[in-house]
Amino acid sequence: MKRIFVVATLVFSLVVSLVHFQTAVQANGFVDVPDRAAKEVNYLAERKVANGYSSSIFGSTRTVTRAEAAAFIGRALQLNGTQRNTRFRDVGSGHFASGYIQSAVERGILSGYGGGYFRPNQAVTRGEMAVMISKAFGYSYGGSLSGAARALLSRGIANGLEDGTFGASQRVIRVDFAVVLARAMNPAFRSGYTVDPRLSNQVVIIDPGHGGSDPGASGLGLNEKDVVLDTGLRLNELLKQTPLTVHMTRTNDTLPSLADRVNFAKNRGGNVFVSIHANALNGSATGTETYYYSEANTNPHVADSRLLAEKIQRRLVMAWHLRDRGVKQTSKLYVLKNNSMPAALAELGFIDHPEDNQKLRSDYWRNAAAKAIYYGIIDYYNEKGYDVDALYDIAR
Template sequence: MKKNVTIVMLIFSLVISSFSFYTSAEASGFADVPSRAAKEVNYLAERKIANGLSPSVFGAEQAVTRAEAAAFIGRALQLNGTKRSTSFKDVSSGNFASGYIQSAVERGVLSGYDGGYFRPEQKVTRGEMAVMISKAFGYPYGGTLTGAASALMSRGIANGMEDGTFGAGQSILRVDFAVFLARTMNPAFRVKSTSSYTQVAPSVMNKVDPRLASQVVILDPGHGGKDPGAVGFGLKEKDVVLDTGLKVNELLKKTPLQVHMTRTGDTFPSLSDRTNFAKSKGGDLFLSIHANAFNGSANGTETFYYSSSATNQYVSDSKLLAEKIQRRMLMAWNLQDRGVKQTSKLYVLKYNDMPAALAELGFIDQESDNQKLKSEYWRTAVAKAIYYGIIDYYNAKGYEVDALYNVAK
């Protein structure tokens, strides 16, 4: 919901070695960044995600090491990067990436080699990079380099080489890693749209209720454009909820359900635009996604539904939807349960003619909630929870949906 505050999204910094100091800079100041990668590197630099070797040199053509990759992934997932002892003989507690290496291994994102070695200075190949990103961001890849490459290419995150291969055995360069990371984080940079690469598998279609194909789900990331929504510790609500909504959209596109979003970029549809859009698409279910704020003194997750049938007659189903979403978010987030609440004020719930709920993910101006809201890992987790909540709703309504619970794994 819209409240006052301000912040900077800090996910992680690209580091080249434990013995060097690097200075953040705008991509426009990096003389060695090719034009093909300028917008992606600029995106990371502006958010202090990517650092250069100096204010004017990014180190675009240098290969990424396993230690650096651990730092990239660890910071992206908000893992514990505190330097400490590790389970590897060749990674001391003084290594700049020791904390991220240990955390990433414990999370199952990275692994070592026989004999208790991590090989921190070994160069990372493009295939290994694809596996790391697939594991970190929850993309199914079948446990193979080929599957991981396909997972990134099918999502418009990575490109193949000029010879038609993925180049899985070639070292991944800093500039290419930055491009792939930016595309993973921001679907707007991808070479394919979110809606074009997700198709319903025949194995799913054949096992679910055929009536689902006619059901239309409307996702409504709140705020946008000139309206940042609530802001806390530099993190803007409009960015958090758009990213989360896009992730839910990606999952729903793998089901027979039809899905539309009121915004897919940094635009500002009015409240009436949102409800009119939902109606024009013939929506059967409407979910608005928000983050809360209250002077830093409140925390937790809550979900609202409209309490009167005067303007929205689907009170019972709206409550059911809210309950399913809330339950799943609590399971994923593990934040304070603020409950499912009735409201008579929220426009997008009041003036919709379909079951509608509004999910408040957490309080952006409260430190512990903010840590999860700013984390790519935790936003992915709550997006899956919202997806499961929607499927739970249809299950409760008598649809056969068992096969859809495997989609988000």
């Protein structure tokens, strides 16, 4: 009887120890990721760009397949990952990466092989990875593996091998692909990364218009408040990857008053204020326009407000390909007039116009708008004399 009790006690202790061990493992993340890659892998995992095989196993040393590469890159670029039919006979609609594969091919990031095959299970080499990343993030590489390798090496995104080569023909493992992808997404992970220290003192305020009981403009089953909040949240994620401090006047379906928005910006020491809206005019108008306050009697930052508006407008028109309605002065618009910092208000498009509405309701085009506004803000700081070169890669 005593022996049975001792055995039972030991078994119970072992079970408790195992439970404690498993809990600790899950709390600390992936146990198979080396220290050199922990920050990059955690960065991708937090953003749901790269998944592990379980809560504790990332599969660091497994080779990356073409399907996995498509999914990683697709999530990083926020491409449409909805499972669907593809142009390839070996990637059916039920394949986990079918949506990302099709989207990446449509964007010219990936391509297939003769006979209509994609070869989703084929291992990716380091050279192929370099080409994929260069295409995905818009790096000029001259159309060759060596050019793509140089594009990554010169930016501190990838490292060479100990023998001094890039190892283009070697298969790439998941942890190394993750490191390269994270560095492409966020320059802060790159070797030799430097940033203008003055940027850490700059505060950007994002103001998604309307909200709560105020839907804003409506058209074709879409409300302005939802479009601009989603776009603002995407912009927020981009700016959070920079040294800039970023705050949003609302992050959910609430309705701060106009005075609340202005006071919020002032109380947080804002240096730049960007309000995001959508237009409407009986379905008869189309295009993008950006406003700034033109009188110095309340907001004295007229010149910088105009500069900010010009930079954002230029980028939005380039990204959305809608009619350029220009940068416009206003003596109204409370959030511009009563602010104490450079401020601009972007009207993305006309929600009651069919063409504009299709872009306003699209995840892809909202993401494009967020990137455009991001670039506009960075352009503004560049014009003001800040060193922002490294920040342009974040939204690519």
